[in-house]
Amino acid sequence: MxxxxxxxxxxxxxxxxxxxxxxxxxxxxxxxxxxxxxxxxxxxxxxxxxxxxxxFAVLVRESAIQDAAHHFAQIFDDGMLASMVGTKFTCTEVDAIAGLLIAAGREEAGLCWLECHAEGDEHDDSHYQGTETWNHEEPQPAPVDLAQYAHDLAA
Incomplete structure (x- = not known):
């Protein structure tokens, strides 16, 4: 119902x-x-x-290598560190540090490492800036353009 x-x-x-x-x-x-x-x-x-x-920004980190490179760049993007130890590295070592920093988007830091390292370079080194006293008979080598050198590292 x-x-x-x-x-x-x-x-x-x-x-x-x-x-x-x-x-x-x-x-x-x-x-x-x-x-x-x-x-x-x-x-x-x-x-x-x-x-x-x-x-700077890191948009995408896809691997452990990229994470490690990002961390390295974060630590070595330090002008004081570069000025204190830059001359202690070989040219090849500084090229590797600067190249990684530039590849990580930190061009100024890479150039800073090259400049700080170049302060200790002599006339036959890769980053020579013409700062040493020249007492040789042959002509003094021309200083390296570090900005162009850094650009070449990035290429």
Whole structure:
């Protein structure tokens, strides 16, 4: 036996319950997406803070080698370090350091390492700048253009 007003009330009550359940499910999905968006936003904020602090951005790091190169560049992008130990490295070693820094997007740091190293180079070295006293009979060698040298390292 059906009682018309009670049956329709039960149907409406069931429909409202189903609607509430659907809305609750969609609300939870929206909250999950919102949490993912907040996590992505936080990653972007951290990346922006790193850019503001270091002056450069690393867009994608795909491997352990790239992570290691990024870390190396972060540590060796230091003018004081370059000025203190630059002359202690061989020309080949400084070329490797400068080349990695330039490849990592830190051209100024690479050039800084070349310049600091060149202060100790003599006339027959790769980065000679013509700073030593010349007492030889043959003509003094021309100084190396370090900016061009760095550009050639990057190529």
């Amino acid at each position: 059906r009682i018309p007003f009670i049956t329709s009330a039960l149907v409406r009550h069931r429909a409202k319950a189903e609607l509430r359940e659907c809305i609750a499910d969609e609300y939870l999905v929206a909250l999950d997406e919102n949490a993912r968006l907040h996590a992505e936003l936080e990653e972007l904020r951290q990346a922006a803070a790193e850019v503001a602090e270091t002056g």
